[in-house]
Amino acid sequence: MSGSVDLQEARNIVIIGGGIIGCTTAYYLTRHPYFSSQTSITVIEASEYGPAQGASGKAGGLVARWAYPKELVDVSFDEHVKLAAEHNGGDRWGWRYVDCGRWEGRGQNLLNRKDSGSGVGEGGKKKSLEKTLGLDEKKKSRKKTGLPDDLMWVEEELTDSYTPMAGDKETAQVHPYLFTTSMWDLASAKGAVLLKGKVTSIQKTDGRVTGVDYVEGGTHEAMRLSATHVVLAAGAWSSSLLPSLPITGTRAHSVTIRPKPTVDISPYVLFTEISLPLSASQRRTVDPEIYARPDGEVYACGPGDDSPLPATVDGVIVDESACNSVYMHASSISQALRQGTVEKRQACFLPSVSVGGGPIIGDARHIAKGLVIATGHTCWGISNAPGTARVLCEIIMDGTARSVNLRKMQPSIFV
């Protein structure tokens, strides 16, 4: 696809996966100057409930200039700002700037339970979500406890230290489910089509993609859909369609909490390190991420684990006790959360790159002409979706990646 491209050619684009990467790509394609009645865009999603049922609907939603990789972040953050301005993202998907900090202190032992759990799902081994790897250490400044005056939903007497993690307007947030479904709604309003079904293979002839085979949701009938371009954006499931892709899934549990309506939940995202008493002599350190959201909801997620990936997103097992632990850990530092109600208990799979690095983004013509890959966004897929989508759109519509230097993300490095 690089170099020469026939601008008038009919493009029959099939996107595998209705997560944030697939839906945002569909959106950018419908906004491209060459998008016309000659362009067809189909998103195939395996969940019977439609888009955003995986990590893209269950993530925290942090959008950061200090995320990684930098080449992608630099484009993605500004694209998020533009999208929010153009489509009233504040109201539509909870876009806003937030303060973000590292909170360290002691938690209260809730309900006098001896073991508050680790937040890891049953049978799984703990894995880090690695979100703070992108931080510039120089930006940290340690005051006395440093707890901001308006962060009143966390208890001051339990706080040892609060350290701001980034400067002004360097961190923002979206509600990831609302962002993803809004991208989809906007793409669909311009003619993109959603097909519920599970892709079973990518078809190619003479070194070029020709379409995909899939099992239709509901009827379970085997079907074939032709394509000039196939975008593989199946998150943690991507390697089930291309086994040489080094993608694995890391499961993580999360909860959403509705605090008492009288409590003002100021806009902070906290990366915590909480020392919890288990007995007179024993303590456990837990580190939930806690996100205030504009509608007053609070989201908290625990660590990852190595539970095996189910056949589809609808088969993800939610371990209730892991969710209860995440809630107990988060609410151990906040009376507002202790008095609140847990609304959602959920789990999802983050797409990780098993050989390190990533995401994997770009033209995969070395496998088949017309194949484009976008997966392995690890803990930054919400933040990096717009840059990813924009550059995929350039590859498909213009024949070359222009806005992001994909050198380190090229599929040919990984596959």
Ligand SMILES: Cc1cc2nc3c(=O)[nH]c(=O)nc-3n(C[C@H](O)[C@H](O)[C@H](O)COP(=O)(O)OP(=O)(O)OC[C@H]3O[C@@H](n4cnc5c(N)ncnc54)[C@H](O)[C@@H]3O)c2cc1C
């Ligand atoms: C607990 C947690 C918190 C996170 N917090 C943040 C955050 O604050 N900020 C941030 O930037 N990122 C965050 N992330 C990471 C982010 O959620 C992911 O990187 C991102 O959602 C990946 O998007 P995706 O579209 O690649 O994958 P997914 O959301 O998994 O979507 C892939 C879709 O493909 C579909 N699919 C799979 N196989 C097939 C098939 N064969 N046929 C058809 N459809 C198929 C799936 O059903 C799924 O809907 C977090 C992740 C976790 C787990």
